[in-house]
Structure formats: structure tokens, C-alpha cells
Amino acid sequence: MNTQTIPPLAPDAPVVLEMSNISKNFGAVTALVDVSIKLRQGEVLALVGDNGAGKSTLIKILSGFHQPDTGTIVSQGKEVRFASPRDARAQGIETVYQDLALIGDLSVFHNMFLGREYHKRFLGLNLLDNRKMREQAQLYLDTLGITIPSVNSTVDLLSGGQRQCIAVARSIYSSPKILVLDEPLAALGVRESAHVLGLIQNLRKQRQVSVILIVHNYNQIFEVCDRINFLHSGEVALDASTADTSEEELIRIVKSGLGTRAIEAAAAEVRPGLV
Amino acid sequence: MQPTKTARAGKSAVGVKVPHTMTERLLILLSRYREASIAVVAIVLVIYFQFGSDGGFLSPQFMSVVLRDTGRLGLVAAAEVMLMITGEIDLSLSAIFSIAPYVMALLSVTYGLPLAVGALIGVLIGILVGAINGIITVRFKVPSLITTVGMLFFLQGIVVSIYNSQPIVAPVEQPFNAIFGQSLYQPSDALLSWHGITAFTPFLWAVLVVLVLALVLNRTTFGLHTIATGSNIIGAREIGVRTDRMKIYNFMIAGGCAAFAGIINTAQFTSADPQAGSPFLTLQAIAAAVIGGTSLLGGSGTVIGALIGAFVVASLNNGLVMIGAQATVSDIYLGAAIIAAMILSIQVDRLRTRRRV
Ligand SMILES: Nc1ncnc2c1ncn2[C@@H]1O[C@H](COP(=O)(O)OP(=O)(O)O)[C@@H](O)[C@H]1O
Ligand SMILES: [Mg+2]
Numbered sequence: 001m002n003t004q005t006i007p008p009l010a011p012d013a014p015v016v017l018e019m020s021n022i023s024k025n026f027g028a029v030t031a032l033v034d035v036s037i038k039l040r041q042g043e044v045l046a047l048v049g050d051n052g053a054g055k056s057t058l059i060k061i062l063s064g065f066h067q068p069d070t071g072t073i074v075s076q077g078k079e080v081r082f083a084s085p086r087d088a089r090a091q092g093i094e095t096v097y098q099d100l101a102l103i104g105d106l107s108v109f110h111n112m113f114l115g116r117e118y119h120k121r122f123l124g125l126n127l128l129d130n131r132k133m134r135e136q137a138q139l140y141l142d143t144l145g146i147t148i149p150s151v152n153s154t155v156d157l158l159s160g161g162q163r164q165c166i167a168v169a170r171s172i173y174s175s176p177k178i179l180v181l182d183e184p185l186a187a188l189g190v191r192e193s194a195h196v197l198g199l200i201q202n203l204r205k206q207r208q209v210s211v212i213l214i215v216h217n218y219n220q221i222f223e224v225c226d227r228i229n230f231l232h233s234g235e236v237a238l239d240a241s242t243a244d245t246s247e248e249e250l251i252r253i254v255k256s257g258l259g260t261r262a263i264e265a266a267a268a269e270v271r272p273g274l275v
Numbered sequence: 276m277q278p279t280k281t282a283r284a285g286k287s288a289v290g291v292k293v294p295h296t297m298t299e300r301l302l303i304l305l306s307r308y309r310e311a312s313i314a315v316v317a318i319v320l321v322i323y324f325q326f327g328s329d330g331g332f333l334s335p336q337f338m339s340v341v342l343r344d345t346g347r348l349g350l351v352a353a354a355e356v357m358l359m360i361t362g363e364i365d366l367s368l369s370a371i372f373s374i375a376p377y378v379m380a381l382l383s384v385t386y387g388l389p390l391a392v393g394a395l396i397g398v399l400i401g402i403l404v405g406a407i408n409g410i411i412t413v414r415f416k417v418p419s420l421i422t423t424v425g426m427l428f429f430l431q432g433i434v435v436s437i438y439n440s441q442p443i444v445a446p447v448e449q450p451f452n453a454i455f456g457q458s459l460y461q462p463s464d465a466l467l468s469w470h471g472i473t474a475f476t477p478f479l480w481a482v483l484v485v486l487v488l489a490l491v492l493n494r495t496t497f498g499l500h501t502i503a504t505g506s507n508i509i510g511a512r513e514i515g516v517r518t519d520r521m522k523i524y525n526f527m528i529a530g531g532c533a534a535f536a537g538i539i540n541t542a543q544f545t546s547a548d549p550q551a552g553s554p555f556l557t558l559q560a561i562a563a564a565v566i567g568g569t570s571l572l573g574g575s576g577t578v579i580g581a582l583i584g585a586f587v588v589a590s591l592n593n594g595l596v597m598i599g600a601q602a603t604v605s606d607i608y609l610g611a612a613i614i615a616a617m618i619l620s621i622q623v624d625r626l627r628t629r630r631r632v
Contacts, residue, residue, distance in 0.1 A: 065513055086515040101510035103503045105574040110499055115515040117496050127494045 006204055008243050009226050013040040016210050017062075017178055022071035024057055031057040033234040035071075039178065042207025044200060046221040046242075047214045049231035055214050056098055058231070059180045062212075063095035064088035076177070089115065092177035096184050098214075100167040104156035108148060109137035111155055112170050144169055144199065160187035168196055172203075179203070180212045185220065193220070200224045218247055302623050309568030310580045316566075317587050324594035332594060335466055339458065339474040341589050343543070346477030347536050349585035351560035352567070353485050353578040354532035357492070357525045359564060362505040362573030363419040365408060365526060368533035368560065370430035371401045372552030375534030376541035377434050380445040390451045390542075398534045404430065405530025409523030419526075427554060434549040442548040445541055455480070456543035477539045481582060484532060488578040501525060506574030562609060563588045566616045587612070 017039040024032040032054045039045050047055050060066045062073065064082030073080050075091060082088045088095070102111050110133070118129040118136070137151045146165045148158060155163060164187050171179055181200075185193045201224050203209045215221055221228055222242050228250070230238035240250060305312045324332040331337055351368050358365050375397030382388040382396065408426055412419045453459055453473050460474035472479070492498035503511040504521040512518050533552075541547045560581075567584030569576030588609060595605045 060513075063513070084515065084517070085513055086517075089515055095513070097510075097513050099510060099513070101507075101513035103506045103510060103574075105502055105506035106499065114499065114503060114511075117499065119496070126496075127490075128496065128499065130494075 006201070009040060009043050009207070013042060013207075015039070016041050016076060018074040019058070019062065020072050020074070022058065022061060022068045022073075024054075024061060024066060024069050030234055032061075032068075035231070035234065035236055037212075037229055037236065039210050039212060041210060042204070043227060044204050044211040044213060044225045046225040046228040047212055047231060048216065048221065048228060053231040054234045055231055056182055059095060059182055059212060059214065060097075062088065062093060062178075062180060063097075064093075065097075086115070089174075092174075093180065094171040094174060094176035094178070095180040096167045096171045096182060098182040098186070100163055102155045102163055102167055105154055107152050107154055108158070108166055109134045109151040111166060112137040112140070112151075112173065114170075116174065140173055141166075141169055144172070145195065161189060161192045164188055165192065165196070168199065172199065176209060178210050178212070182214045183216070184213070185215060185217070197224050218250070222247055305619070305623055310577055310583060313567050313580050313583045313587070317583050317590070320587060320590050320594070324590060324598060327598035328594070331597060335460075335471075335474065336462065337593070337597065339460065341586070341593050342475050342478035343456075343458075344589035344592065345582070345586045346475075346479070346481035347540055348556070348560055348563055348589060349478075349481040349582040350484055350532050350536035350539070351556060352563035352581040352585045353481070353488055354529035354536075355557070355560050356564045356567075356569045356576045356578050356581045357488060357501065358419070358529050359561075359569050359571060360492070360501055360505045360573060360576040361522050361525050362508065363412060363522055363526070364561070364571070365405070365419065365423045365529050365533075366554065366557055367404065367408060367423040367426035367430060368529060369552035369554050369557045370427045370434065371404050371530050371533040372537035372540070372556060373549055374404075374430050374434045374537075375401050376445070376537045376551070377437065377443065377547045377549055379538060380443040380541060380547035381437065383446055384443060390445065390448045394451075394455070394538045397538055398531050401530035401532075401534025401537075402527045403530070405527040406523060408530070409526030412526070413519040413522050431550075438549070440549055442546050445545050445547050447545050452542045452545065454542075456539040456541075457545065458543070477543065480535070480539060481585075484535070485578045485582045488528075492578060497521075497524070502574060504573075559588055559609075560585070562613045565620070566612055568616075568620065570617070570620045 015038055018036075019038075020036045022032055022035045024030075035054070035058060037045070037047075037058070047058070049055055057066060061068045062082075064085045064087050067083070073082070075093070080087075080091060082091075085095070103114065106114070109130075113133045113136075118132045119126050120129040120132070121127075134151055141148065141151065144165075146162075146169055148162050148166070155166065158166070164184060168181070168184055171181070184196055188196060197220060200211060200213065203211060204224060204226075213221075213225060225242050227239070227241050228245075229236050230240075321332065328337075332341075351372065354368060355365065376394075378400060379390060379393030379397040382393040383390055404426065408419065408422055411417055411422045447457070453469075454476065456477050458474045458476075459470045461470065464470040466474075492501065500511070500516045500518075500521050503514075503516050504518040508518050537552060540551055563584035564576070564581045565571070565584070566587055567577060567580030567582070569581060591605045591608050591612075595608070596602050
């Protein structure tokens with residue numbers, strides 16, 4: 001289905017994000033040990049690894065939801081410290097969390113603009129501009145080709161796939177510099193997955209937004225990602241470019257570089273039932 | 276590749292199921308117009324009492340009594356609704372209701388401080404107590420049920436120990452008393468005169484506060500973030516809502532409202548009783564909130580519903596006595612009403628989630 005060819009990332013594309021030596025413990029649980037990742041302008045980076053490898057924790061540190069025990073984050077050449085998700089969003093880092101972070105009791109359009117509401121002055125009061133948010137949400141969802149019964153309906157009435165689409169749309173809406181997607185395809189059917197992958201592919205073509213994508217399916221990784229980082233037991237065990245590596249090669253590298261348990265897990269992700 | 280087309284085709288396969296049975300439709304209707312459904316209950320109740328009392332229920336004198344109770348209870352109920360939406364509860368409101376006017380009266384008789392100034396200090400004390408409740412709850416992760424029960428005993432202990440449990444007779448300072456609760460109404464007065472209006476001031480204040488809170492809840496970022504906090508606290512935090520602050524602010528609003536209600540009560544009776552607010556007041560306010568359509572689960576609620584709920588509770592309390600029932604009988608109805616309202620509210624919520632595809 002990949003009819004368009006995406007030109008490879010320019011070798012001199014600047015590094016927009018560097019997370020170095022990040023460690024994180026939750027009490028006795030070690031989630032991340034000395035993890036370093038690098039993201040270049042316009043690059044789509046796949047973050048893979050078995051369940052509990054620490055992928056979500058790493059991106060929640062990037063989004064400001066968790067604070068790292070050790071390590072630094074350098075964004076656009078400056079060292080940054082995010083005390084809360086507000087800080088990260090203010091720096092142009094948008095995250096679609098694995099749990100989607102949608103508010104079931106609020107309407108679709110309120111969810112779309114949560115944390116960056118439009119206001120209007122009324123009798124000297126700063127009130128929500130619901131009409132503008134409703135129109136903008138509808139317009140934007142239309143542009144992205146996402147159809148839902150109504151932007152007025154509360155999110156708890158939507159299907160899992162529809163919710164996932166809303167969460168993705170919300171993250172792209174504010175034209176972020178860095179977009180982080182934690183398993184954005186989990187609840188999607190084949191066609192919806194293809195649609196979200198198409199949105200990512202469009203971003204990749206323009207090379208304006210840098211993307212970190214957590215997915216499990218290696219076909220999808222090779223379709224939309226420039227590079228792949230394999231996280232294992234809280235460490236980056238492999239960093240490879242998808243252009244220089246074939247799927248088979250990748251599996252071989254993963255096998256040779258890691259213990260048997262991880263190989264089995266990795267292989268099962270690629271070809272379920274084969275190992 | 277044509278993402279637009281693919282998605283359209285994909286999306287049309289999923290949609291919201293249309294409710295089928297009559298019961299389902301009725302429940303959906305109830306969930307959409309919660310205030311309207313409780314208003315219908317209130318109207319039915321009024322008609323019942325009006326006939327049962329041979330027309331006495333809707334007389335200005337009796338309505339003044341019912342609406343005064345409604346105002347006092349409605350203020351506390353609306354305060355409780357704000358907190359219930361964030362997923363918290365405050366059981367210390369009755370103690371704030373007692374301590375704020377007590378301080379006001381004390382400052383007046385001891386230092387000659389004008390009541391208006393004392394009232395302001397009283398409200399500030401309520402807001403401060405709310406802030407302490409909120410900070411203990413979010414910072415130390417003590418469930419608010421426990422925090423505020425502790426605060427209830429603590430404040431109640433303080434207020435009775437100040438002056439040996441003695442009520443303080445507060446001076447009358449016009450127009451303060453008339454504006455904030457004292458009734459100057461005589462049967463000979465016209466209803467639309469100044470004296471006529473004073474018959475209903477506690478209710479009018481409650482209406483004003485409720486309208487402001489409704490505006491805040493439905494039309495401001497503060498309200499949106501309050502709902503988000505109670506509906507999905509992790510998700511709200513992930514997207515950048517300051518959930519701890521939202522809770523603390525709503526505790527402060529609740530404390531301020533309860534203090535204001537207590538001051539109105541004292542202005543009405545020109546006396547500050549250290550036991551003016553019994554814990555029963557808070558429980559009745561929660562009852563009013565639940566009957567008005569607010570669930571204890573957080574994420575949704577209506578302050579207007581709470582005011583109508585307070586009217587229902589006040590009507591039951593006064594109306595049943597009027598038509599000749601024992602005073603205690605109203606509690607039987609109240610208890611049944613709370614449980615019925617809660618069952619209905621949960622049924623409605625369950626239906627909503629069942630409709631998820
Ligand atoms: N808030 C938390 N408290 C305690 N342990 C956590 C928390 N979040 C994640 N963990 C633990 O950290 C490890 C990594 O989890 P996670 O980052 O969710 O992995 P992944 O997303 O790769 O599946 C797991 O062992 C998980 O149980
Ligand atoms: Mg995860």
C-alpha cells in the first residue's frame with residue numbers, strides 16, 4: 001500500500017531532542033536504567049520492547065508527567081526540566097498517552113481544547129468560547145478525515161477507535177515540534193490503523209514534526225519509521241535505521257544481541273506463534 | 276494513498292447505538308435534563324402539599340419558611356456539589372457554618388467590630404478551613420471523608436470551648452441584618468415591597484450564589500478543569516490539568532459558601548449558636564445534592580439541581596408537618612428519596628456506558 005516513497009532523512013538533520021542517561025525507579029521497581037535516546041528533525045523513531053520494558057515511563061518523563069531520578073533532557077539545544085505536562089506542552093511536545101487521557105464526562109470539543117481553551121470576554125468575564133471550540137474541532141476533524149457522530153457528544157459514548165482518533169487529532173492540532181504516540185493503534189481496526197499511519201506518514205513527508213512512536217507491529221514500523229530503538233529491561237538494547245536494516249536482519253540482530261527470553265518476546269511480536 | 280477516503284469508510288462502520296426501549300429512552304432523557312426531572316418532582320410535591328394543606332402551603336408566610344430553609348440548605352448543598360464533582364466530599368461544612376458567624380458575633384460584642392467586617396472575616400475563615408481541608412487531602416493523600424470528619428470535630432470543639440457553649444446574642448445592625456437574612460415582613464406588607472423581599476433574602480442569596488457557581492461550572496476553564504479532575508484524574512493530569520489545585524480551590528469555595536450560609540442564619544435569628552450547624556445539616560445538604568442529580572462518583576453534577584433538591588428536602592421537612600404528620604416522618608421520605616435518586620443516577624450512568632460500542 002506504500003505507493004509513495006519517502007526520501008530518507010537528511011544525514012545532517014539537526015538533533016531536536018536528546019534524552020541522556022535517564023533512570024527511574026518506582027519504589028523497589030526499576031523502570032529505566034541509564035536510557036539515552038536521540039531524535040532528529042523530522043524523524044520518526046520507533047520505540048519497541050516487550051511489556052514492562054519501560055517505554056511508557058520514558059515517554060511520560062518526556063511529557064513531564066514523571067520526573068526522572070537521574071538524567072537530562074535537551075530540547076532544541078537547551079536543557080529542559082519539565083515539572084508538569086503543562087511545561088512540556090508549552091515547549092511544543094505533545095503526547096498521546098496509552099490511556100489516551102480523554103475525559104469521559106466532557107464533550108469531544110472540550111477534550112480537544114482541554115488545557116488550551118479559547119476564551120471570549122463577556123461582561124468583563126473570561127468565559128469559554130464554546131462556539132469557536134466546537135467549530136474548530138469539527139473543522140479539524142473533518143480535515144483529518146475523522147468522522148464521529150457529533151463533536152458535542154461526551155467522549156464516554158464513543159468507541160475505542162473513535163477515542164483513539166480524537167486523542168491523536170488533539171495532539172496534532174497544536175502543531176507540535178515533537179509528537180509522542182504511545183501505542184496509538186492499539187484499539188484501531190485495520191482501516192483506522194491505516195488512516196492513523198497515513199497521518200504519521202504525511203508528517204514524515206513534510207519533515208516538520210519529529211515523532212516518537214511506540215508500536216508492536218514490525219510491518220508498521222518499517223512502513224512509517226526511520227529508525228528503531230529496542231528497549232529491553234529498562235535499557236536501549238538496539239538502535240538501528242530502518243533503511244539500512246531489513247526486517248529479517250533486525251530480528252537476527254535482536255536475537256544475537258540479547259538473552260533468549262528477550263529474543264522469544266521480540267520474535268513473538270514479529271511472527272506470533274512462530275517461536 | 277488517500278487517508279481521507281479510507282477513514283471515512285472505516286468510521287462509518289462504527290457509530291453510537293441508538294437507544295431502543297422506552298425505558299432506555301426515558302433514562303437518556305433524564306440524564307440529559309437532570310434539573311428538569313428533579314423540578315418535576317418538586318412541582319408534584321408542591322401540588323400535593325398545596326391540596327393537603329387546603330391552600331396553606333403556598334401562602335407567603337409558609338413559603339417564606341420553606342424558602343429560607345431552602346436557601347440555607349441550598350448554599351451548603353451547592354458547595355458540596357462542587358466538591359462532589361471533583362470526587363471529594365466535605366463533612367466539616369456544618370462546623371464552618373457554626374464557627375464563621377460565631378466569630379463574627381464575638382468580634383462584634385467584644386471589639387465592637389461592624390457585623391459586615393466580621394462577616395467578611397467569617398467567610399475568610401471558611402475559605403481558610405477549606406484550604407486546609409484541601410491541602411491535607413491532596414498533599415498527604417488522606418481521603419477527604421477522614422480529613423473533614425477530623426476537621427468537623429476539631430472545629431466543633433473549638434467553637435464550643437470559646438464561650439462555654441453559650442450562644443452569643445448578635446447586635447442588630449441595619450441594613451446588614453435585613454440584607455442578609457432577617458425578615459421584616461408582616462402579613463400587611465406587599466410582597467413586592469422591601470419588607471416583602473426580606474422574607475426571602477436567604478433564598479435569593481442562594482439563587483445568586485448558585486447562578487454564579489453554575490456559570491463557573493459550565494462556562495469557564497475552572498469549571499471544565501473541575502469536571503476533568505473528577506471524571507478522570509490521571510488523564511486530566513496527563514494533559515496538564517492541575518488536579519491538586521482544582522481540588523483545593525473547590526474545598527475553599529465550599530468553605531466560603533458554608534460560612535456565608537451560617538452568617539445568613541445568624542443574621543436571621545440575631546444569635547450565634549455554637550451548635551447552629553449540626554452534622555445533620557451537612558447530611559441533608561448531601562441528600563439535596565444527590566436528589567438534585569449529582570452522583571458521588573465525581574465528574575458530573577449540577578448546582579441548580581442541588582438548589583431544587585434543597586427545596587424538595589425543605590418542602591418535605593415543613594410540608595409533612597403542616598399536613599399533620601409527625602416531624603420525624605419526613606426523614607422516612609427523605610431516606611427513601613436519597614436511595615431512589617442514587618439508584619436512578621447509577622442506572623442512567625450504566626446505560627450510558629452500555630451504549631459504548
Ligand atoms: N506509576 C508507577 N508506579 C509503579 N510502577 C510503575 C509505574 N509505572 C510503571 N511502573 C513499572 O515500571 C515498569 C515499566 O512500565 P512501562 O513503562 O509501563 O512499560 P511499557 O510501557 O514498556 O510496557 C513496569 O515494571 C511497571 O510495572
Ligand atoms: Mg506502555
